Amino acid sequence: MSLKNNLFALALSTMIWHSPVHADEPSWNYADQDQPGGWGAIEGAETPPPYNYPYAECAIGEKQTPVEIGNVRKTPVNGVTFNWQPFRADFYNTGYAIQAQPVAPDAYSGTTKVGRDSYRLVQAHLHSPSEHTLNGKRYDAEMHFVNDRGDGGLTVVGLMIELGRPNEQVQLMLDNTVNTPGSPTHNPTRIVFEPKKLLPRGTGSGKFFTYSGSLTTPPCTEGVNWYVYEKPITISSGQLSALKAFYDGNYRYLQQLNGRQLMTNK
Numbered sequence: 001m002s003l004k005n006n007l008f009a010l011a012l013s014t015m016i017w018h019s020p021v022h023a024d025e026p027s028w029n030y031a032d033q034d035q036p037g038g039w040g041a042i043e044g045a046e047t048p049p050p051y052n053y054p055y056a057e058c059a060i061g062e063k064q065t066p067v068e069i070g071n072v073r074k075t076p077v078n079g080v081t082f083n084w085q086p087f088r089a090d091f092y093n094t095g096y097a098i099q100a101q102p103v104a105p106d107a108y109s110g111t112t113k114v115g116r117d118s119y120r121l122v123q124a125h126l127h128s129p130s131e132h133t134l135n136g137k138r139y140d141a142e143m144h145f146v147n148d149r150g151d152g153g154l155t156v157v158g159l160m161i162e163l164g165r166p167n168e169q170v171q172l173m174l175d176n177t178v179n180t181p182g183s184p185t186h187n188p189t190r191i192v193f194e195p196k197k198l199l200p201r202g203t204g205s206g207k208f209f210t211y212s213g214s215l216t217t218p219p220c221t222e223g224v225n226w227y228v229y230e231k232p233i234t235i236s237s238g239q240l241s242a243l244k245a246f247y248d249g250n251y252r253y254l255q256q257l258n259g260r261q262l263m264t265n266k
């Protein structure tokens, strides 16, 4: 931490995550992580101090994602039930990842139940290589399923991806996402995407790791409930190459646990 970063960290220590990040949010890129203060030091153009650091949470947050999944504690913990229906997909190149989401999100009824809480599946996207590491291993890719409780609460389900048999749902994403890296482009289609087919057999009762973390992209919002499954899914080497042709290196660096205890169900 530089002096400058310490100063702005002090200034922003009472800032909450949903402070102004609006239409004028500044752009960022993965290489910014190498700069002092990382994404937290990116200044906004039109907001006065101390709010001119709209991504401050990325630097001063203490419950950030991703993390190394190594030291875990087996404990009774809420399980996950996936009630994911197929949906007509909008294949979205966000500028940072390729993503599949329902063309009609309000009409989509696919839900993820965590304990008694029901979340709606809103989108699935890919990082390569993986963001989490598992016992020090970084996988070829990682898929994130973002689920929204409707009151700001988020659960993200992470699946590790390694090389093996090709994956037909990933292929749909590769085939139908507009290839304009760095330029957000939607491609709403009539193609039916079946997110449940991405889950390894028995995923709901499979071994997972859970902890409280954040979004892995600016504004790095905390309070995100993470479930990362131990069993990886596979894509072919050709699919990995095609994925990397969109984005190669769209992963955030590992973050400190700062006292958090990762929990596992098995």
Ligand SMILES: [Zn+2]
Pocket: 125, 127, 144, 216
């Ligand atoms: Zn992600």
